[in-house]
Amino acid sequence: MSAISHHPASDQPRLGTVRSLWRLRLYVGRSTPAFAFSALAALIGQLVALTIPQVLESMVDGPLAGGDPSAVVPFALLVFGLGTVEALMYGLRRWLVVGPGTRVEARMRNALYAKLQDLPVSFHDRWPSGQLLSRAVSDLGLIRRWLSFGLVLTVVNLITIIVGVGILISMNWMLGLVFLVCSLPLWVVGYLFEGRYSEMSRRSQDQAGDLATAVEESVHGIRVLKAFGRGKHALSTFRAQAESLRSTEIAKAKLDANIWVWLILVPAVALSICLGLGIWLAANGVITVGTLVAFFATATVLAWPIESIGFLLAFSLDARTATDRFFEVLDSENEIVDPEAPRVLGEPHGALSFTGVHFRYQDSPDRFDDLLDGVDLDIAPGETMALVGLTGCGKTTLTALTTRLYDVTAGSVTLDGVDVRAFSREELRRHIAMAFEDATLFSASVRENVLLGRPELDGDAAEEVLHEALRIAQAGFVHDLPDGIDTKVGEEGMSLSGGQRQRLALARAVAAKPAVLVLDDPLSALDVATEARVEAELRNVLASTTALIVAHRPSTVMLADRVALLEAGRITAVGTHSELLRESEHYRFVISSLEDEAEARPVQAGAAARPAPADTDGPGPDHHELRAPQTTRGAAS
Numbered sequence: 001m002s003a004i005s006h007h008p009a010s011d012q013p014r015l016g017t018v019r020s021l022w023r024l025r026l027y028v029g030r031s032t033p034a035f036a037f038s039a040l041a042a043l044i045g046q047l048v049a050l051t052i053p054q055v056l057e058s059m060v061d062g063p064l065a066g067g068d069p070s071a072v073v074p075f076a077l078l079v080f081g082l083g084t085v086e087a088l089m090y091g092l093r094r095w096l097v098v099g100p101g102t103r104v105e106a107r108m109r110n111a112l113y114a115k116l117q118d119l120p121v122s123f124h125d126r127w128p129s130g131q132l133l134s135r136a137v138s139d140l141g142l143i144r145r146w147l148s149f150g151l152v153l154t155v156v157n158l159i160t161i162i163v164g165v166g167i168l169i170s171m172n173w174m175l176g177l178v179f180l181v182c183s184l185p186l187w188v189v190g191y192l193f194e195g196r197y198s199e200m201s202r203r204s205q206d207q208a209g210d211l212a213t214a215v216e217e218s219v220h221g222i223r224v225l226k227a228f229g230r231g232k233h234a235l236s237t238f239r240a241q242a243e244s245l246r247s248t249e250i251a252k253a254k255l256d257a258n259i260w261v262w263l264i265l266v267p268a269v270a271l272s273i274c275l276g277l278g279i280w281l282a283a284n285g286v287i288t289v290g291t292l293v294a295f296f297a298t299a300t301v302l303a304w305p306i307e308s309i310g311f312l313l314a315f316s317l318d319a320r321t322a323t324d325r326f327f328e329v330l331d332s333e334n335e336i337v338d339p340e341a342p343r344v345l346g347e348p349h350g351a352l353s354f355t356g357v358h359f360r361y362q363d364s365p366d367r368f369d370d371l372l373d374g375v376d377l378d379i380a381p382g383e384t385m386a387l388v389g390l391t392g393c394g395k396t397t398l399t400a401l402t403t404r405l406y407d408v409t410a411g412s413v414t415l416d417g418v419d420v421r422a423f424s425r426e427e428l429r430r431h432i433a434m435a436f437e438d439a440t441l442f443s444a445s446v447r448e449n450v451l452l453g454r455p456e457l458d459g460d461a462a463e464e465v466l467h468e469a470l471r472i473a474q475a476g477f478v479h480d481l482p483d484g485i486d487t488k489v490g491e492e493g494m495s496l497s498g499g500q501r502q503r504l505a506l507a508r509a510v511a512a513k514p515a516v517l518v519l520d521d522p523l524s525a526l527d528v529a530t531e532a533r534v535e536a537e538l539r540n541v542l543a544s545t546t547a548l549i550v551a552h553r554p555s556t557v558m559l560a561d562r563v564a565l566l567e568a569g570r571i572t573a574v575g576t577h578s579e580l581l582r583e584s585e586h587y588r589f590v591i592s593s594l595e596d597e598a599e600a601r602p603v604q605a606g607a608a609a610r611p612a613p614a615d616t617d618g619p620g621p622d623h624h625e626l627r628a629p630q631t632t633r634g635a636a637s
């Protein structure tokens with residue numbers, strides 16, 4: 001499948017090539033004079049080249065015709081001087097354009113990155129990462145090269161052709177017109193080429209993006225591929241994708257080759273017709289031999305600008321595709337934005353409420369009901385609420401609404417009675433911190449990862465918060481890493497175990513010292529002993545913080561003051577664990593299935609029995625005392 005169908009942006013109407021490229025002016029901005037000077041240098045160089053034939057004409061018709069070889073010397077020196085100027089201008093053009101080209105590329109890359117940070121999660125759900133990666137790297141590199149060379153040469157070569165043809169006509173209008181008419185097929189070929197090449201250019205750049213996605217996914221999922229012995233399968237899928245990109249590139253190259261045939265052939269035919277006509281005119285005394293020489297010298301100077309049209313046209317079309325692809329992201333509308341006059345809460349109490357909350361994912365088929373179909377839930381300041389429900393019922397989705405990773409489709413989520421949409425996203429995310437089951441760490445030190453949400457802290461204050469958070473999350477293992485808390489934890493923390501990553505992600509949420517802590521099953525990868533110690537520490541933190549915890553394990557439910565049961569898109573019961581066990585059949589069913597799941601987890605069961613499993617800091621001296629006082633099954637019975 002072609003990547004064009006991969007994202008909604010491909011449905012947007014396409015601008016014409018010039019209008020599309022014209023949008024780059026926003027980023028060229030202050031660099032315009034540098035590009036203009038570069039074009040000027042190139043133009044001077046080309047015009048100087050066009051004057052050389054004039055000198056030749058004067059030399060042939062003057063000293064050479066008069067049989068005075070010594071008079072040739074000044075002409076030769078003049079040609080040498082003009083050639084030197086041309087060479088200098090050529091160097092100046094390249095030199096002038098390097099700085100601004102890279103500056104524009106950097107500006108565009110920063111804008112793209114900022115936009116990607118700003119766009120909501122729903123955008124990233126829809127766009128494959130490779131498509132974004134290829135835009136940020138290869139498309140922007142192509143645009144830089146086009147601005148630096150393609151654009152400058154297109155402008156300069158077109159002017160050179162116009163001036164050159166003007167000179168040819170002024171030398172002899174008949175010869176000039178014949179040259180011009182014979183060159184006309186080039187424009188027709190160019191026009192036909194544009195339509196077909198644009199389409200292929202788009203296809204090839206999208207396919208390159210798909211390929212980048214495939215590489216990214218297979219590197220990311222290398223363990224799964226290896227574990228399931230699917231390396232060969234992944235390779236064959238990749239090969240097929242690479243093959244379709246190759247086919248598109250070959251089709252593109254063939255098209256390019258076709259236009260080159262015309263670009264070389266047409267001027268050659270035009271020149272040979274002009275040569276025949278020119279000789280006839282010279283023989284009949286209509287033009288001098290000098291004019292004939294100058295005519296062909298000028299036509300030779302024009303050969304490169306004319307030949308370059310095909311290459312420059314293809315280059316411009318590739319640049320236009322890259323520009324379209326860049327602006328598809330930049331133009332993406334962000335439906336989750338800050339309000340014009342955001343509300344500010346100095347010290348929130350932490351009352352979190354869901355009122356009539358509805359939510360459905362954008363790609364959810366119409367025949368489905370809303371995933372969240374009228375959720376009402378109030379969590380009092382300082383209260384810990386566990387959220388329980390069958391798998392896939394929308395627990396994670398509900399937690400994501402608190403920090404506006406997604407916006408409700410109806411109803412409201414409020415913090416201290418204020419709709420979360422009334423805050424700036426920065427303020428909201430300062431008050432509500434999240435830790436996810438799938439803990440993502442960045443390629444940075446442990447310290448930077450944990451203090452991600454506290455950029456304002458430094459010195460002793462930072463150290464204090466860091467160490468406290470690490471203690472609460474039972475992440476003492478970091479001190480045993482090669483550089484302790486300054487150890488870089490690698491791409492997405494790959495060098496750490498799942499449980500270690502979860503504890504750092506939990507420490508990050510705790511370090512944010514939020515009014516509301518939202519934990520989406522943050523202890524799932526921990527062994528029983530470590531989980532018990534984290535829970536004991538968390539109990540202290542949660543005493544002063546409002547918390548919403550998605551619970552997949554009965555022991556996590558034990559952390560909560562009350563439990564909310566999510567069922568068929570609504571909260572169907574709220575109460576203490578024992579109340580719900582007594583009153584709700586669905587709750588008993590959910591809890592018993594969670595227990596079955598917990599018991600079926602061999603790794604954790606094994607880890608509890610082992611003396612010092614990889615994912616623990618060793619069973620602490622008091623871990624038995626710290627276990628939740630009773631199992632849920634015990635409570636149920």
Ligand SMILES: Nc1ncnc2c1ncn2[C@@H]1O[C@H](COP(=O)(O)OP(=O)(O)OP(=O)(O)O)[C@@H](O)[C@H]1O
Nearest residue numbers: 125361363371389390391392393394395396397398
């Ligand atoms: N980004 C998304 N786009 C479309 N559908 C999604 C998206 N994320 C989740 N879903 C769907 O929404 C439903 C609820 O998912 P969610 O992750 O909220 O459930 P959950 O209760 O947290 O599940 P679990 O207990 O397994 O973690 C699922 O059917 C899931 O396929």
